[in-house]
Amino acid sequence: MRIDIISIFPQFFDCLDVSLMGKARSSGLLQTHVWDLRDWTQDVHRTVDRAPAGGGAGMVMKPDVWGKAIDQVIEQAGAAKTVLAIPTPSGIPLTQSQVRDLAENTEHLVVACGRYEGIDQRVGQYYQQNTEVQVLPFSLGDYVLNGGEVAAVALVEATCRLLEGFVGNPNSLVEESYELSGLLEYPAYTQPATWRGLEIPPVLLSGDHQKVKKWRRQQSLMLTAERRPDLIWKLAPDVLVKSDREILAARGFLPAPYRQQVRFRRAQPGETVTCSAIASRLFPQACPKDLPEEAIACFIEDELSEAAFKAYLDDPNNLIILVEVAPVTQTGTDDTAWETAGYTLIEAGAPGFLPPEENLMQSGGKNCAYLSKCYLDACWHGSGLAGAMLEVSHAYLQESFPHLTKICLGTNRENRQALKFYRHHGYRKCGRRTFLVGGIENLDVIAVRDFTACQVPSWAQNVAQ
Ligand code: SAM
Numbered sequence: 032m033r034i035d036i037i038s039i040f041p042q043f044f045d046c047l048d049v050s051l052m053g054k055a056r057s058s059g060l061l062q063t064h065v066w067d068l069r070d071w072t073q074d075v076h077r078t079v080d081r082a083p084a085g086g087g088a089g090m091v092m093k094p095d096v097w098g099k100a101i102d103q104v105i106e107q108a109g110a111a112k113t114v115l116a117i118p119t120p121s122g123i124p125l126t127q128s129q130v131r132d133l134a135e136n137t138e139h140l141v142v143a144c145g146r147y148e149g150i151d152q153r154v155g156q157y158y159q160q161n162t163e164v165q166v167l168p169f170s171l172g173d174y175v176l177n178g179g180e181v182a183a184v185a186l187v188e189a190t191c192r193l194l195e196g197f198v199g200n201p202n203s204l205v206e207e208s209y210e211l212s213g214l215l216e217y218p219a220y221t222q223p224a225t226w227r228g229l230e231i232p233p234v235l236l237s238g239d240h241q242k243v244k245k246w247r248r249q250q251s252l253m254l255t256a257e258r259r260p261d262l263i264w265k266l267a268p269d270v271l272v273k274s275d276r277e278i279l280a281a282r283g284f285l286p287a288p289y290r291q292q293v294r295f296r297r298a299q300p301g302e303t304v305t306c307s308a309i310a311s312r313l314f315p316q317a318c319p320k321d322l323p324e325e326a327i328a329c330f331i332e333d334e335l336s337e338a339a340f341k342a343y344l345d346d347p348n349n350l351i352i353l354v355e356v357a358p359v360t361q362t363g364t365d366d367t368a369w370e371t372a373g374y375t376l377i378e379a380g381a382p383g384f385l386p387p388e389e390n391l392m393q394s395g396g397k398n399c400a401y402l403s404k405c406y407l408d409a410c411w412h413g414s415g416l417a418g419a420m421l422e423v424s425h426a427y428l429q430e431s432f433p434h435l436t437k438i439c440l441g442t443n444r445e446n447r448q449a450l451k452f453y454r455h456h457g458y459r460k461c462g463r464r465t466f467l468v469g470g471i472e473n474l475d476v477i478a479v480r481d482f483t484a485c486q487v488p489s490w491a492q493n494v495a496q
Pocket residue numbers: 117118119120121144145146147148149150169170171172173174175176177178179180182
């Protein structure tokens with residue numbers, strides 16, 4: 032690749048002789064030429080700028096000087112196609128995919144470094160008309176530098192390190208931020224294991240490669256969700272697996288194809304209408320097909336009415352977690368856009384609390400909470416929201432009732448999907464019970480999760496609104 036950089040401060044580019052860039056230049060992988068724009072001036076003062084047409088502060092760089100310089104370097108390179116990169120704060124923000132495209136497809140790159148108020152607009156406009164030149168007005172970010180030199184170095188370095196043969200181990204480029212996964216890279220650590228009281232996360236010293244890989248993926252997802260939500264919304268659906276989606280849902284994102292924001296909150300006393308409405312709407316979706324409608328209606332009236340939820344909400348030993356979704360917007364979400372998508376009801380309680388059914392008492396023991404309800408609208412199945420809702424509910428439970436070390440539940444023994452879901456989230460079968468829906472007996476499997484053996488994941492913690 033040949034690179035020509037034109038600037039009124041050519042000495043700025045001495046840095047290109049350093050480190051890997053210097054090596055690439057001396058090995059011939061890269062041909063860089065740095066030019067002084069003033070060499071194309073014709074007056075004694077070597078003038079490159081004039082006052083802006085129309086008045087105003089500052090000076091503008093003259094198109095005639097720039098034109099001569101660019102024409103000459105293009106002619107000298109003799110390439111079939113040239114990319115003319117013009118750094119400017121009003122350019123398109125530079126991205127990894129752009130520099131990858133440059134590294135893979137460009138034979139000749141010219142960087143025109145502006146100063147003062149920038150280069151006369153007609154320079155870019157003129158070369159845009161030339162089919163052998165591609166004009167790339169690019170910005171380093173939403174801030175203003177004194178000149179294009181820093182931006183030129185950034186562009187050249189980001190592009191050149193992707194050239195084949197530039198870095199010793201090309202694998203080191205694959206996992207980087209903005210690369211294949213579209214996520215920010217996970218944090219890196221090295222010895223010593225303890226430095227100024229700060230530890231390397233133990234998993235990285237465990238030698239368990241699978242665990243390390245899982246931890247790094249979680250960190251990448253959480254970091255990107257926290258710092259660069261814009262990248263999360265741009266993720267292609269096929270780069271995410273279910274466990275990724277659960278993490279992102281817990282952090283507030285249902286990326287493509289769902290494209291919804293998520294929030295979790297504890298229902299407040301008085302929210303009987305909201306709770307009863309979502310519970311009554313979702314209960315029939317989860318019932319066995321052969322359960323008569325009257326039995327379902329009867330259960331809703333007895334157990335899921337506003338009066339029933341008043342009793343649940345008035346009891347401080349109950350936790351009701353609501354999951355709400357709203358479409359992603361550019362402009363911020365108003366409060367009316369949030370819709371309830373699901374909920375959990377956990378019966379916890381004072382020390383010594385025992386869940387109501389005798390079988391559950393035996394399976395769970397004294398330090399056990401009871402996941403009485405866990406329902407999500409079927410339209411979100413597959414989005415990761417169910418797993419997020421469950422783990423976030425566990426996190427709320429631990430925060431509010433830290434003495435409880437277990438949680439148990441009962442679910443219809445025919446409901447294979449639910450059984451698989453709970454097994455995946457650390458629940459282990461430990462008994463059976465009979466569960467009445469409108470007077471009709473249903474056989475349930477009882478399962479328990481022990482938080483000491485299967486901890487609440489870090490991504491589900493600190494989610495509370
Ligand atoms: N008046 C210009 C504006 O407000 O858009 C700013 C001119 S700036 C002081 C001078 C030069 O610095 C620009 O022509 C450009 O080459 C470079 N520059 C400044 N900020 C930049 C950024 N964020 N990205 C790329 N180049 C930048």
